[in-house]
Amino acid sequence: MILVFSPRTGPTYTPLGLACLAALAQNQDDPLEVFDANLDLWQQICEQDQALGAMREFFQGPLDRFLNPVVYAAYSSLLPEARKKIDQLEQQARAYLQGSGLDSGLQALLQRQSARILGERGQSTVAFSAMYLDQLPFILAQAKYLLEEAHAGCRILIGGAAMSALSVPELLRAAPFVDAVVVGEGEVAFQALLDKQPLAGIPGCWYREQGVIRCAGEGSVPQNLAALRRPDFSLLAGAGYFNPVPVLPVYGCRGCKWRRCRFCTHNHSFGLYRERPPLLVVREMQALQERWGCRHFYFVDQYVDPLYLSALSDAILELKLGCRFQIMARTVAGYTPALLHKAAQAGCCWISWGVESGSQKLLSLMNKGTSPEIALRVLSDASAEGISNLVMMIFGAPGSDAACLEQTLAFLDRAWTNIDGMTASAFVLFDQTEFGSHPERYGLDVLGKNHILSVQGHPIHDLKLRFRREGEPGRSESPLAALEIEKLERFKAWLPELPFHGTLCCEHYLLYADALQTNHRPRTKQRPA
Template sequence: MRAAFVFPPKAGATYIPLGIASLAPYIESHVPDAEVHLIDLNIALWLRLASSEPEGSDLIAFTRGKTGQFLDPVQTSYYKKVWDRLRRKMTLLGEQANLYLATGEASGEFLSILDTQIEQILGFEPGLIGISVLFPEQLPFAAALARAVKNTLGVKGIDGVRIVLGGAMMSAMPATELLEAIPEIDAVVCGEGEEAAAALCLNRPHGAIPGLIYREGNTVRSNIKAQTLSLKQIPAPDFSKLPLYAYFNPVPVLPVLFSRGCAWRRCRFCAHNFSFSGYRKKDIRDFVAEMADYTRRLGVHHFYFADEYILPKDMDGICQEIMAQGLFVNFHILGKPTADCTKARLALWSAAGCRWIGWGVETGSQRLLDLINKGTCVGDMDTVIHNSASVGISNLGLMIFGLPTSTEADLELTMDFLSRTYNSFGGLTASAFVLFEKTYFARNADRFAMHIDEAMPLIYSNKKVVKSYRLKFREIAWDGSLRTPRGAIEVARWQQFRKWLGDTPFLELLPTEHYLIHVSSPEFHMKEPAQDVAEAESI
């Protein structure tokens, strides 16, 4: 069977899709006669938008390192304005996708884009079209594409082509609602998709495919969950099927995954684990061998680890193996600032190529850290952030404002913490607390003075609404009245306060891939290598 796996807009122009790159080698190893084609419609649309922008070709040349000085903040800031114009155009196209789903009508530009996408997909003559949806912003584009493709197939008199949606977003929404609202979608894969994708390529009936939710006549049926696969059973992602040099990066930056799920898995606000079947990790040597293969075969030296959280002892093993193999790489990870992230340990990671860490700080209030079950201590976070910066690792602080029961005193503690550590951060994110169905806080909303209004809508079609597991809520005041959640208010307070701490760091304005490239350069990487290696050897 011929299978086309598609990554639709809207995602960043720097992002190389890990999901469809992971499916291809698994299918090919289990379905020998399968022909798998990967299509990144997201980057194709970015390139199309750039071609219609007066300075679009200059932007592409700059971000690919062909002209100008990519590492120069002034030039980067200039081209960011051009990029922002493209982002606004992409947002408007998302609105057109929603209009198309709700009314069947859209602008001539959007319909032309759909025609081009359909031609690109059907030109491969696939029997299966899999659409991978990672972010909520992709869903309108994906649903519109499914409808347009199915309509085109009908006009051409082509039967038997199955359109299936998968990806992490399918676990963040009721799939049954999607199938009811968009009848052009034949099925949805919830959770990890390798086994279902292979079964679909074997042309097995929907009822025999684990993890599949599908339409049978006027009824939507759900199959049993797919078995949890050992990561030893899953081949390394194949990025060679994607246009690595088409993205808005001067060098390719590949997402890699050492583990699935979260090693901690106890944060009471988190919904990220819904798409995975428990925590598993790869053999360290096998994982580093994957990176070495990408370096040797594809010329890639920049990676970002897409893991939820890698245990410090596993990071030690990965870094020691990188150094043992003499592998020259630069990488980014997500981390939890706990006491076991010692200075010597961080020095090892830095010496192996760790250039920046996104730290799950969340708050500077110990009461709130304990409430959300983060497993961190404010005093330890102070030390870890300082030590990380001192060994040459750039720190990005990931903050959540307006956590349940947050007070003025909690906000002051957070601002105090950020004031103390501000100079050790390369950047900070400031997110308002978001409530998700099935999480601890959603199950105990009344206990934490939250009134749940409704699930947030994603798309409208056929007089039906498809909702997210994200919940709209208000806080319950002491007198029983309902008020706007504190999150947005606290974010605004922080943004006003931080002006006293200095200018917004340049790195904070960059997409993930560009952040990594910048801090991997000699101009930004300010550690003492010999000292780092000496400290690393003490591990």
């Protein structure tokens, strides 16, 4: 059996999902293979272009040179060219799935990666891990090629978080070359697969039986995370990711402890909230440091609450682990100055805050459980400790109006000197969330489902819903989010430019945040002339 992580995502990410599943196969008679096809594609692109090869060499080169913003900017300016090449391959994959034939570029990629997947002896099962829906065109194109061109005769499965974000029956109806799709957390289902259980006996498995799509029932969620094996990065670490030093993902919790935001769809990927003992997590980080020399970790947890951050920091300080890490959090009062100081001492150098809005009206409608004033205090206290703050904002949310936008812009103006990075996302209405389940309560009119891909004319939709707001003219999708983001960009022109690292990918942001915290100097607010 082989686990495959397909394009497309960046070349810096080491797939945690593959490492978690690989750990289950450590004592199997038949060795499990792991193939990061996404990284393989990036490597190929860089090998075929001298300038992109130099870019890769820089990203993997000495850390001190990597941390020079001028040099970094020069090399990273080549990334759009690499992504353009991947864009072209994705369009070819979409055309191939629609029956338009194989373009030479895509054919060369699929042929080469099929040879790697099948090896000399072939594979009985090929399992694709889909973290993002952006991977789906490449996954399906590879699956189709394996069966129709390579005549591999293998069983093909797809799992991963992205499978909880689309219509699985649609996917199976559209893609007859896919045998099964597993929804939900993967450990229990993958163990059943390793034990050679039939598809009908695999929790969370959708499969095809004599032309009929069936479901084996809901996925089984591991309740005791401490009983799970440590993720096994042995087949991934050191594989040539585009980072100057090792940067690895780690998790302390699954699910969200808050779990009440009316817009959030992440709860479909995981079960209820569960924690791993913080000391267990830190010992895992210690083992990764000893084996791979990894000092930098980012937590993939949806929300590291104050109590868990405190216990995690205590464990790091107790073991004297020299590490640097990042978390995601909500701006609540529990992140006190004392806690943020302890976290910084333990190595926390970056927090991604789900701020969402500077309007209390919108925060209440979202059921976020936060307030703008507390958010301002928390951001200021974190910045005082040298912790880099990235704020995640949502525009065009239900209930938003001109006054709400002005309140958000005023909030950003007050918080700006304590912000290093910001994401400005357009509100997305997801099915099965509170907003999506009861749109009429929030002044929303659903227009239909969101089409992401077609295979031989058969559409596949995700959980996004196209919508308009009550009172908006016509039947087109609501333009409010785009209009608000446009006003935000005009407003930002009057604010000081955010630090260089605020726009970098996760792994690179973490490395810069580490360096900046080490040389922490308070920032001053200087408006453009």
